[in-house]
Amino acid sequence: MSEKADVLIIGGGLMGAASAFFLRQRGLSVLLVEHDRIGQQASGVNFGNVRRHGRPAEQMELSNRAHEIWTKLPALVGEDCEFLRTGHLRVGYHEADEEALADYASSVRDFGLGLEILGRKALNERFSQVSEKVKVASFSPYCAHANPRITAPAFGRAAARLGAKIFEQTICESFGRAGADFEIHTRDGRRFQAATLLLTCGAWTGAMAAQFGETVPLAVRGPQMGVTEPMPYALKPVIGVFTEKLEQMIYLRQIKRGNVVFGGGGRGPASTATRRASVDPTITLNQFRQLRELVPALGRLRLIRVWSGVESYLPDDRPVMGESAAVPGLFYAFGFCGHGFQLGPGVGATMAELIATGRTSIPIAPYTIGRFGSGQGTERSSSRRLH
Numbered sequence: 280m281s282e283k284a285d286v287l288i289i290g291g292g293l294m295g296a297a298s299a300f301f302l303r304q305r306g307l308s309v310l311l312v313e314h315d316r317i318g319q320q321a322s323g324v325n326f327g328n329v330r331r332h333g334r335p336a337e338q339m340e341l342s343n344r345a346h347e348i349w350t351k352l353p354a355l356v357g358e359d360c361e362f363l364r365t366g367h368l369r370v371g372y373h374e375a376d377e378e379a380l381a382d383y384a385s386s387v388r389d390f391g392l393g394l395e396i397l398g399r400k401a402l403n404e405r406f407s408q409v410s411e412k413v414k415v416a417s418f419s420p421y422c423a424h425a426n427p428r429i430t431a432p433a434f435g436r437a438a439a440r441l442g443a444k445i446f447e448q449t450i451c452e453s454f455g456r457a458g459a460d461f462e463i464h465t466r467d468g469r470r471f472q473a474a475t476l477l478l479t480c481g482a483w484t485g486a487m488a489a490q491f492g493e494t495v496p497l498a499v500r501g502p503q504m505g506v507t508e509p510m511p512y513a514l515k516p517v518i519g520v521f522t523e524k525l526e527q528m529i530y531l532r533q534i535k536r537g538n539v540v541f542g543g544g545g546r547g548p549a550s551t552a553t554r555r556a557s558v559d560p561t562i563t564l565n566q567f568r569q570l571r572e573l574v575p576a577l578g579r580l581r582l583i584r585v586w587s588g589v590e591s592y593l594p595d596d597r598p599v600m601g602e603s604a605a606v607p608g609l610f611y612a613f614g615f616c617g618h619g620f621q622l623g624p625g626v627g628a629t630m631a632e633l634i635a636t637g638r639t640s641i642p643i644a645p646y647t648i649g650r651f652g653s654g655q656g657t658e659r660s661s662s663r664r665l666h
């Protein structure tokens with residue numbers, strides 16, 4: 280027996296879960312197949328930055344679409360996902376950073392970020408916890424943070440309430456054809472069919488795209504995270520350092536319970552085969568030094584947990600989104616290069632719009648898989664195994 284729907288989604292991270300939700304809103308029937316539980320991989324373990332600030336102007340329409348959705352989560356999916364609009368402060372240790380921060384602000388002036396450039400005096404008045412070593416900052420009042428552990432599951436539950444059929448702990452093992460439809464075969468012997476196939480398997484999508492003759496130079500790495508014991512809630516905005524020096528890159532956010540979550544300063548090894556990413560302790564030690572540099576009061580806190588997650592990166596720091604260049608009816612959304620959490624709801628809405636109407640109201644041409652020049656290939660023989 281096989282299950283059949285209009286759209287078959289493989290991969291239930293935030294991209295897959297949000298796509299399922301918005302496809303159901305548009306009235307298409309949806310099957311979603313997820314190896315684990317919804318949102319256990321990158322989407323569930325990320326830093327939680329819901330930031331437009333710092334994204335290139337080219338990505339801003341997609342990011343703004345996501346931003347709109349984030350602000351309406353309770354009405355849309357029935358939960359706020361601990362979305363807190365605290366603002367985002369991007370700080371520089373050199374007075375010369377002001378020019379670059381101001382240039383960035385003018386490059387995104389039309390997109391509603393409301394950026395302010397703050398000198399030392401304004402920092403003292405408004406963000407006095409930040410070290411005196413910080414000389415200048417750019418502040419975006421509308422950026423936010425949220426809890427990644429609960430966000431993709433919230434979209435998954437909302438999609439299921441709208442009628443999406445979600446199959447967790449179900450592993451897509453190979454692709455085939457059933458007449459004009461795509462058919463996938465799962466490890467436990469089930470088959471799922473649809474005329475449209477959407478691959479949202481994050482770091483695992485590279486191997487799948489290759490099965491369809493589309494090879495992408497996807498690198499798999501693990502951003503390094505940590506969380507401290509709680510201290511009184513005092514640091515409202517997410518804070519990140521603006522620098523070219525990898526060892527100085529640190530970002531942090533304090534949650535209302537008081538713990539400080541942080542990341543930055545390099546990526547560790549990650550593997551799609553083991554489905555794990557490791558923590559490199561030398562990066563953790565440096566992160567602690569950088570936390571102290573940035574907010575001296577954090578230097579006395581104890582670290583309670585470190586972790587990483589499997590994320591995929593493309594050489595031009597852009598994701599792949601859109602229809603396959605080789606196989607009609609096949610769509611991709613993957614390779615979010617460490618920036619996909621904020622974009623996720625917007626990616627779901629955009630992929631649903633593309634699949635349902637054949638077009639998108641925001642530009643996604645820069646994200647075509649065809650930019651890697653492998654889209655002329657033909658779909659390889661069906662029923663190739665993925666594992």
Ligand SMILES: Cc1cc2nc3c(=O)[nH]c(=O)nc-3n(C[C@H](O)[C@H](O)[C@H](O)COP(=O)(O)OP(=O)(O)OC[C@H]3O[C@@H](n4cnc5c(N)ncnc54)[C@H](O)[C@@H]3O)c2cc1C
Nearest residue numbers: 290292294314322325326328451481588615618619620621
């Ligand atoms: C540690 C870390 C920190 C980050 N911090 C931020 C941040 O602060 N802000 C931000 O915007 N972005 C951040 N990101 C990036 C963001 O988390 C990702 O870009 C985004 O979550 C990717 O979502 P996804 O749905 O594409 O992939 P994933 O969440 O990885 O989901 C892919 C899913 O596909 C499933 N799958 C794979 N193979 C199969 C198969 N054969 N059959 C069935 N299912 C399969 C997997 O089990 C997985 O659940 C961070 C990432 C990491 C790892």
